[in-house]
Structures are given as structure tokens and as C-alpha cells.
Amino acid sequence: MIVREHTNEFVMIEQEHHAYLSGEITANLKESLTPEKEFRESVEYAIYKHDDGWKLIDKQPFWNDKNQAPYTFVDFPVLPKTVFYKHGIEEVEKIDSYAGLLCSKHYARFLLDDTSKEAQFFVQQEEERQKQIIQSLSDFDQDAFNFHYGLLQLCDNLSLYICLNEPGAPKEKEHPFFQKGIPVSSSIDVFKRDKINLRWGDEKTILTDEILFDRPLKITLQQKVVDKNSISKKGLIESYHEAPTQQVNVKLVRDRN
Numbered sequence: 001m002i003v004r005e006h007t008n009e010f011v012m013i014e015q016e017h018h019a020y021l022s023g024e025i026t027a028n029l030k031e032s033l034t035p036e037k038e039f040r041e042s043v044e045y046a047i048y049k050h051d052d053g054w055k056l057i058d059k060q061p062f063w064n065d066k067n068q069a070p071y072t073f074v075d076f077p078v079l080p081k082t083v084f085y086k087h088g089i090e091e092v093e094k095i096d097s098y099a100g101l102l103c104s105k106h107y108a109r110f111l112l113d114d115t116s117k118e119a120q121f122f123v124q125q126e127e128e129r130q131k132q133i134i135q136s137l138s139d140f141d142q143d144a145f146n147f148h149y150g151l152l153q154l155c156d157n158l159s160l161y162i163c164l165n166e167p168g169a170p171k172e173k174e175h176p177f178f179q180k181g182i183p184v185s186s187s188i189d190v191f192k193r194d195k196i197n198l199r200w201g202d203e204k205t206i207l208t209d210e211i212l213f214d215r216p217l218k219i220t221l222q223q224k225v226v227d228k229n230s231i232s233k234k235g236l237i238e239s240y241h242e243a244p245t246q247q248v249n250v251k252l253v254r255d256r257n
Contacts, residue, residue: 053088
């Protein structure tokens with residue numbers, strides 16, 4: 001779950017919706033950022049589905065009693081997180097092994113520096129999975145894979161920028177993940193730089209200092225706003241279910257300034 005806290009409420013965005021935005025961004029990238037034809041379907045599927053491990057969990061969000069707030073994808077406990085991660089990877093791999101390889105690489109990266117036994121065991125399992133998938137692919141190309149994985153990271157971060165920030169937030173109040181820009185993998189050499197700078201033009205417009213799309217991209221974010229008073233009376237799950245889904249329209253355009 002992605003959560004932004006306000007004085008009297010929580011703005012909550014399911015990881016599945018965030019991933020869908022990532023996929024929409026991928027599907028609309030300019031030609032020089034588009035995966036090769038033979039990989040396109042697999043790469044787009046991986047990006048659309050890269051957070052499927054959270055899909056069912058986010059339907060009944062968990063309460064963090066220490067922080068008195070819903071658990072987020074950042075602070076969720078490691079042991080159950082590895083179970084969800086593994087499930088998500090397996091579901092993607094069932095449909096498309098190359099997409100599963102991308103998702104495995106993506107999830108394992110998050111826990112590389114975690115020294116807990118559970119995290120290290122998960123990383124070892126996924127490294128073995130990655131070896132097996134690569135061996136099963138007769139035409140595996142490491143350079144192409146690095147580019148595709150770089151796209152997953154880029155589109156994931158672009159979507160997170162939308163989800164983690166308050167619409168229209170000035171740069172100094174943006175989420176700390178992105179105040180210095182969005183990182184760009186060295187495998188994506190189109191930009192000749194290691195980050196892209198974004199800023200909010202207004203509450204419905206995000207400006208980028210790189211040309212990412214052939215035309216302004218309009219996307220719709222789904223979120224719920226859950227009242228804290230309701231949570232204290234009914235609990236998080238019931239309050240979340242009762243909150244209506246809101247549609248938030250955002251446009252990504254080139255920054256001309």
C-alpha cells in the first residue's frame with residue numbers, strides 16, 4: 001500500500017493501481033525508449049504486473065500499531081513481505097517467464113542489503129530462479145535485459161512520483177525519494193544522464209525536463225481517502241472498504257522552461 005497521511009485522513013493507493021500506472025507510462029513511451037518488438041509484450045506485462053504480490057494484501061490493509069497508521073510498502077515487515085513477493089513473481093512467471101525474470105530481479109534488489117536470514121534466503125532463492133529462467137531462454141541477451149530492467153525501474157519511479165507526492169507539491173515538499181530527481185539506469189543511454197527532473201506545474205500537471213512521450217500523457221490514478229475517526233471506530237479494513245474510490249487525473253508534459 002502507498003499511503004500519504006493528512007491531519008484527519010489517510011490517502012491510500014493500492015500497489016496494483018500504482019503498477020497499472022507504470023504500465024500505462026511504459027506503453028506510451030517514445031519510440032527510442034520502446035522495447036524491441038520481440039520483447040515488448042513481455043516487458044510491458046512485467047511492468048503492468050510488477051506489484052501483483054501486493055494485489056490481495058492491499059484489499060485488506062494491515063495496521064501498524066507502532067506508527068498508528070496503515071502499513072506501507074516501505075515499512076511492511078520483511079518476513080511476510082518475502083512471501084508476498086514470491087507469490088507475485090510466481091504468478092507473473094506462470095504467464096511469461098521473461099516477465100517473471102524481470103520481476104524477480106526487481107524484488108530481489110529491494111532486499112539485497114537486508115541482513116536478516118529471511119531476506120537473504122529470499123534473495124538466494126530468486127537468484128536461483130533467475131539462473132533457471134535464463135538457462136531456459138535460447139535467445140537471452142544480457143544487454144537487452146539490462147535495458148528492459150532499466151525501463152521497469154524508470155516507469156516504476158515515475159508512477160511512484162505521482163503516488164507519493166501531494167498534487168501540486170512544491171519541490172521542497174516533495175517526497176524525499178525524488179527531490180533530487182528520478183534515477184535513470186546506465187542501461188538507458190538515450191538521455192545521456194543519470195537522472196530526470198520532474199516538478200508539479202499545478203495540481204493536475206507534472207513537468208519533465210526530458211521528452212518521454214510523443215505527446216502529453218494523460219493518466220488516471222485510483223485512490224481512497226480514509227477518515228481517521230472512522231478507523232478508530234470501525235477499524236482499518238471496514239473503513240477502507242467503505243471509502244469510495246476516487247479518480248485523480250494527471251497529465252505528464254515536457255517542461256518548456
